[in-house]
Amino acid sequence: MFxxxxxxxxxxxxxxxxxxxxxxxxxxxxxxxxxHELEKLLDRIKYVARSCKEILDKYHVYEGGxxxxxxxxxxxxxxxxxxxxxxxxxxxxSNANRPDGEGTWANRVTFGTAEAATSDDYKNPGYFEIAxxxxxxxxxxxxxxxxxxxxxxILRYHTENRFLTRQGGNLxxxxxxxxxxxxxxxxxxxxxxxxxxxxxxxxLDSTKILYGPYSRAIxxxxxxxxxxxNTETAALALCSGVKPTGCHTEHFCIGGGGHFPEAAxxxxxxxxxxxxxxxxxxxxxxxxxEITEAAVLLFYR
Numbered sequence: 001m002f003x004x005x006x007x008x009x010x011x012x013x014x015x016x017x018x019x020x021x022x023x024x025x026x027x028x029x030x031x032x033x034x035x036h037e038l039e040k041l042l043d044r045i046k047y048v049a050r051s052c053k054e055i056l057d058k059y060h061v062y063e064g065g066x067x068x069x070x071x072x073x074x075x076x077x078x079x080x081x082x083x084x085x086x087x088x089x090x091x092x093x094s095n096a097n098r099p100d101g102e103g104t105w106a107n108r109v110t111f112g113t114a115e116a117a118t119s120d121d122y123k124n125p126g127y128f129e130i131a132x133x134x135x136x137x138x139x140x141x142x143x144x145x146x147x148x149x150x151x152x153x154i155l156r157y158h159t160e161n162r163f164l165t166r167q168g169g170n171l172x173x174x175x176x177x178x179x180x181x182x183x184x185x186x187x188x189x190x191x192x193x194x195x196x197x198x199x200x201x202x203x204l205d206s207t208k209i210l211y212g213p214y215s216r217a218i219x220x221x222x223x224x225x226x227x228x229x230n231t232e233t234a235a236l237a238l239c240s241g242v243k244p245t246g247c248h249t250e251h252f253c254i255g256g257g258g259h260f261p262e263a264a265x266x267x268x269x270x271x272x273x274x275x276x277x278x279x280x281x282x283x284x285x286x287x288x289x290e291i292t293e294a295a296v297l298l299f300y301r
Contacts, residue, residue: 052066052067052068052301066301067158067299067300067301068126068130068132068300068301069114069117069122069124069126069297069298069299070123070124070126070127070130070170070171070298070300071121071122071124071171071297072112072117072118072121072122072123072295072296072297072298073238073255073270073295073296073298074117074118074120074122074142074270074295074296075269075270075292076120076121078269078271078275078279078292079279080269081093081094081265081266081268081269082094082101082258082260082265082268082269085121085270086102086269086270087102087104087121087123088121088237088255088256089101089102089255089256089257089258089268089269089270089272090102090256090257090258090259090268092258093265093268094258094260094261094264094265094267094268095258095259096182096183096258096259096261098258098259099181099182099183099257099258099259100179100180100181100182100257100258101180101256101257101258102258104123104255105172105180105237105255106172106176106180108125108128108172110123110124110125110127111123115146117146117295117297118140118141118142118143118144118149118295118297119142119143119295121270127171127298128170128172128173129170130169130170130300131169131170132164132169132170132300132301133162133163133165133301134158134159134160134161134162134163134164134300134301135158135159135164135171135224135298135300135301136156136157136158136200136298136299136300136301137155137156137157137158137224137241137296137297137298137299138150138153138155138156138201138296138299139154139155139240139291139295139296139297140152140153140154140294140297141154141290141293141294141295142294142295149297153201154201154202154210154290154291155201155202155206155207155210155240155294156199156200156201156202157197157198157199157200157201157202157241158197158198158200158299158301159195159196159224160198161195161196163195164300167193170300171226174192174193174226175226175227175237177192178192178193178227179227180227180235180236180237180256180257181235181257182233182234182257182258182259182260183233183259184233184235185229185233185235186229186233187228187229187230187231187233187244187246187247187249188244188246188247190229191225191226191227191228191229191244192225192226192227193225193226194223194224194225194226194243195224195225195226196222196223197222197223197224197241202241204221205221207221207222207242208221209282209288210241210287210288210290210291211242211251211252211288211291212251212276212277212281212282212283212284212285212286212287212288213283213284214248214251214284214285215251215252215285217246218244218245218246218247218248219239219244219245219246219252220242220243220245221241221242222241222242223239223241223243224238224239224240224242225238225242225243225244225253226238226239228244228249228253229247229249230248230249230250230260230262230267231247232260232262233261234250234257234259234260234261234267235256236249236250236253236254236255237253237254237255238254238255238296239253239254240253240254240296248273248285250267250272250273251272251273251274251276251285251286251287252274252287253272254271254272254296255270256268256269256270256272260272260273271287274286274287274291274292275292279292280292280293
C-alpha cells in the first residue's frame with residue numbers, strides 16, 4: 001500500500017500508513033462527524049488496495065468520497081526563483097538548455113510525506129500508478145496540520161466528468177501527451193485540456209480575487225487547465241480553478257518547464273510569477289498572500 005494514502009470519505013479525512021500491513025484496519029484522523037457505519041466497514045476490511053476508489057468499488061460504499069492524495073505543490077521560497085525546493089519546475093535555474101526542468105509532472109520520481117504535504121512538496125507512486133477518472137484540488141494554508149486540511153482550505157473543488165479516462169488515467173499520462181516543456185507551443189493555441197469544476201469550498205468570485213486585478217482580466221474561473229504557455233512560450237503545468245483567456249499565465253498558473261525567458265529568472269519557480277508586482281500584494285499581476293502561501297494538494301478518484 002502507498003505510504004500516506006489519504007481517504008476523504010463523506011467529507012471526512014482519513015490517514016492510513018503502511019504500518020497497517022495487509023489491511024485498512026483503522027482510521028487515524030477524522031476531521032468531521034464520525035460515521036459509525038463506515039467505522040464498522042473499516043473494521044471488516046482485510047484488503048490491500050492501491051487507492052481509495054478501489055476500496056469503495058470492492059465494498060460498494062459510495063458516500064461522495066474515495067479521494068486519494070497523490071501529490072502537493074508547495075512554494076518553499078518565492079524569492080528562490082528555480083532553486084532547491086522547486087521540484088515541480090526547476091531546481092537548477094532558468095535554462096533554455098533544460099526545457100523540461102525537473103520533468104516532475106511526467107516522471108516517476110517520488111518525494112516528501114503525506115503528513116508534511118502542506119509544508120513541502122509531495123509525490124507518491126499513486127501519481128503515476130493509479131488509474132483514476134477525476135481530480136480534486138485543495139489549496140491549504142502552509143504548515144496546516146492534517147486534521148484541519150479540509151476546513152482550513154481556501155479553495156477546494158473537483159471534476160466529475162471522468163476526463164482522466166480520456167487522458168490515460170492519471171496526470172502522469174496526461175502530461176506525457178501535453179509535455180511541460182519550454183518552447184514547444186504557443187499561448188492559447190497549444191494549451192492542454194480545460195475541465196469544468198464543481199466547488200466544494202469557494203466559488204467563481206472568490207477564485208478571481210485570489211489573483212491580481214490584471215490577471216483576473218485574462219482568465220475565466222470555474223475550470224482547471226493543464227499545460228499552458230505564456231507570451232514567451234514558457235510552459236506552466238496547471239492553472240488551478242481557472243481557464244486562461246490571455247497569455248500572462250505565469251501570474252496565476254503553477255509548475256513549469258525549465259526556462260522562463262522574461263526578466264529571467266524572475267518568473268521561474270513552482271509558483272512562477274505570483275510575486276511579479278510584489279509578494280502577496282494582490283495588485284496588478286501579483287497574486288494574494290493567501291493563495292501564495294497555500295499548498296496545492298492533488299487527489300485522484
